[in-house]
Amino acid sequence: MVIGKNSRRVKESREDQIFYFVVNVILWIVFALIAVPLLYVLAASFSSASAVVAGKVYLWPVDFSLAGYKAVFENSSIVRSFCNSVFYVVLGTAINVALTVCAAYPLSRRDMPGGNLIMMLFSFTMIFSGGMIPTYMLMSNLHLLNTVWAMVIPGAISVYNMIITRTFFRSNIPNELLEASQIDGCSDFVFFVRMVLPLSKAIIAVITLYYAIAHWNDYFNAFLYLTNKKLFPLQIILREILIVNQVNGDMIMDAELMEAKEGLSELLKYSLIVVSVVPVLIIYPFVQRYFVKGVMIGSIKG
Amino acid sequence: MKPNISSAVAEKRSGLWRRMVKSWQLYALLLLPLAYLILFHYVPMFGIQIAFKDYSPAKGIWDSNFVGMKYFIKFFKSYQFTQVLRNTLVLSLYSLITSIPAAVIFALALNCVRCEGFKRLVQTVTYLPHFISLVVLVGMMWQLFNPLVGTYGTLYKSLFGKEAPNILGIPTAFYHLYVWSGVWQNVGWSSIIYVAALSNADPGLHEAAQIDGASRFQRVIHIDLPTIYPTMIILLIMRCGQIMSVGYTKTLIMQNSFNISYSEVISTYVYKIGLGSNGNYSYGTAVDLFNSVINLILICTVNKISKKVGEESLW
Numbered sequence: 001m002v003i004g005k006n007s008r009r010v011k012e013s014r015e016d017q018i019f020y021f022v023v024n025v026i027l028w029i030v031f032a033l034i035a036v037p038l039l040y041v042l043a044a045s046f047s048s049a050s051a052v053v054a055g056k057v058y059l060w061p062v063d064f065s066l067a068g069y070k071a072v073f074e075n076s077s078i079v080r081s082f083c084n085s086v087f088y089v090v091l092g093t094a095i096n097v098a099l100t101v102c103a104a105y106p107l108s109r110r111d112m113p114g115g116n117l118i119m120m121l122f123s124f125t126m127i128f129s130g131g132m133i134p135t136y137m138l139m140s141n142l143h144l145l146n147t148v149w150a151m152v153i154p155g156a157i158s159v160y161n162m163i164i165t166r167t168f169f170r171s172n173i174p175n176e177l178l179e180a181s182q183i184d185g186c187s188d189f190v191f192f193v194r195m196v197l198p199l200s201k202a203i204i205a206v207i208t209l210y211y212a213i214a215h216w217n218d219y220f221n222a223f224l225y226l227t228n229k230k231l232f233p234l235q236i237i238l239r240e241i242l243i244v245n246q247v248n249g250d251m252i253m254d255a256e257l258m259e260a261k262e263g264l265s266e267l268l269k270y271s272l273i274v275v276s277v278v279p280v281l282i283i284y285p286f287v288q289r290y291f292v293k294g295v296m297i298g299s300i301k302g
Numbered sequence: 303m304k305p306n307i308s309s310a311v312a313e314k315r316s317g318l319w320r321r322m323v324k325s326w327q328l329y330a331l332l333l334l335p336l337a338y339l340i341l342f343h344y345v346p347m348f349g350i351q352i353a354f355k356d357y358s359p360a361k362g363i364w365d366s367n368f369v370g371m372k373y374f375i376k377f378f379k380s381y382q383f384t385q386v387l388r389n390t391l392v393l394s395l396y397s398l399i400t401s402i403p404a405a406v407i408f409a410l411a412l413n414c415v416r417c418e419g420f421k422r423l424v425q426t427v428t429y430l431p432h433f434i435s436l437v438v439l440v441g442m443m444w445q446l447f448n449p450l451v452g453t454y455g456t457l458y459k460s461l462f463g464k465e466a467p468n469i470l471g472i473p474t475a476f477y478h479l480y481v482w483s484g485v486w487q488n489v490g491w492s493s494i495i496y497v498a499a500l501s502n503a504d505p506g507l508h509e510a511a512q513i514d515g516a517s518r519f520q521r522v523i524h525i526d527l528p529t530i531y532p533t534m535i536i537l538l539i540m541r542c543g544q545i546m547s548v549g550y551t552k553t554l555i556m557q558n559s560f561n562i563s564y565s566e567v568i569s570t571y572v573y574k575i576g577l578g579s580n581g582n583y584s585y586g587t588a589v590d591l592f593n594s595v596i597n598l599i600l601i602c603t604v605n606k607i608s609k610k611v612g613e614e615s616l617w
Contacts, residue, residue: 106328137583205576
């Protein structure tokens with residue numbers, strides 16, 4: 001590598017110089033295409049309504065104001081759905097992680113009779129399912145429609161995440177450790193709680209984050225199973241405001257002028273986008289490497 | 303001899319039994335997950351039979367009248383059949399041919415960057431959209447492409463001096479908006495796997511090629527690209543198995559009365575005819591079953607082919 005680096009510096013051909021230049025240009029373009037819309041939304045959310053409607057905002061707030069955020073937090077349905085979403089994330093992720101780990105560990109053990117058969121039962125659901133309507137009928141027969149459980153029970157185990165976890169257990173929990181513990185009279189429960197879980201913090205972090213983000217962003221479960229407005233998660237309200245465009249009259253406090261009202265409703269959309277993405281963005285920089293790790297483990301066949 | 307064999311079998315059986323008893327704690331751990339799996343994944347599979355029946359809530363799933371292939375024929379004969387099939391295939395093939403090359407080219411370019419800081423900056427920013435929800439993604443798209451107040455509208459006006467045409471109102475633009483917003487959201491994330499494969503490549507190959515006078519571009523084509531080739535094939539196989547399934551969430555969110563004839567895919571159609579107003583459970587289930595069976599056949603075929611062609615396969 002050292003030789004490579006030196007030779008690169010000493011005699012970089014004209015062709016290579018052009019190549020590196022082109023590569024950098026491509027990456028800057030990709031970077032800009034992704035960063036600019038995000039920055040624009042952020043800038044618009046901190047601008048004044050009139051500047052947003054007049055299209056004066058590009059990458060920096062114009063007439064800095066917090067009016068959009070004020071409108072967001074004064075809106076009771078947004079605040080309530082935000083709290084609902086937080087609740088679903090916490091409850092749902094706890095259930096997900098517990099069930100996934102409990103399924104993945106026994107299936108990672110090669111000495112358990114029938115393990116492959118049970119694994120096949122799990123894997124089969126990845127390529128075939130009962131489908132939307134039979135599942136809906138089941139939910140309705142179990143009286144789970146319009147309950148909190150409708151948001152956390154369907155998809156309680158993602159087989160994909162379970163397989164990642166199982167792969168991790170297989171490659172990171174040495175068999176010698178199990179044998180040594182068994183000689184010392186350690187039962188499977190104790191081994192699981194005392195050894196496996198503490199050694200698997202990394203994978204538990206990965207799947208916790210995957211599940212938490214999936215719950216935060218989940219739209220379809222609520223769309224399908226909930227009609228009670230009090231239970232709506234943020235994503236449903238987001239869709240109503242951002243896409244269906246139903247800004248209720250009571251959403252805007254000073255509805256004096258129609259124009260101001262419309263401007264504020266535009267501004268509110270930007271602020272709302274920021275508010276809804278912030279929980280994810282706050283944790284994102286800290287956990288990025290875990291996410292990447294998850295992708296890498298997932299790419300290894302178990 | 304006979305008693306010997308049977309006693310050996312019995313011994314083996316009791317051995318299995320003993321091993322099962324010995325690992326009872328493992329089964330206990332599996333109890334809840336397995337119960338969930340059976341109740342929420344296998345029980346609905348029994349519900350599929352209503353695709354062949356005239357489901358009536360009064361009679362229930364098992365006692366409804368059997369009607370055979372009625373609903374499948376109804377679907378094949380309906381004018382929407384070709385439409386939803388076309389939309390499904392166009393959307394998934396279009397996504398396939400854009401997303402994989404985009405991620406590969408992006409990963410190759412990223413691998414050529416010599417400044418670590420710049421590389422990390424680009425990676426951090428491009429992974430980010432993956433975590434934005436689909437509702438927000440579509441909402442942002444609607445805002446930015448708004449011809450009156452969006453960035454697109456104001457930029458167009460300042461460049462050409464007239465009002466921008468409304469892209470969102472053009473029905474056929476749905477395909478492009480759907481696919482390219484997907485590329486925007488996932489190009490960084492799907493490149494991770496390639497970047498990792500590239501960083502595991504043998505540096506000796508590069509050194510040898512450099513000594514032989516290969517340019518960086520030649521090394522990309524002859525060393526980097528073959529390195530990620532197996533990964534590409536695996537992902538391509540996986541995507542080919544999903545050609546008939548276009549995610550309903552994004553499609554449903556993007557759907558409106560303008561683009562409905564281009565945005566109705568099988569999964570959204572199932573929702574509408576099955577659970578929408580005047581929904582017919584049996585008809586919806588039949589269409590859904592048709593879709594899942596094709597998916598199942600596709601993924602098995604593709605896997606078999608890839609097993610024959612190379613050693614890459616999913617199972």
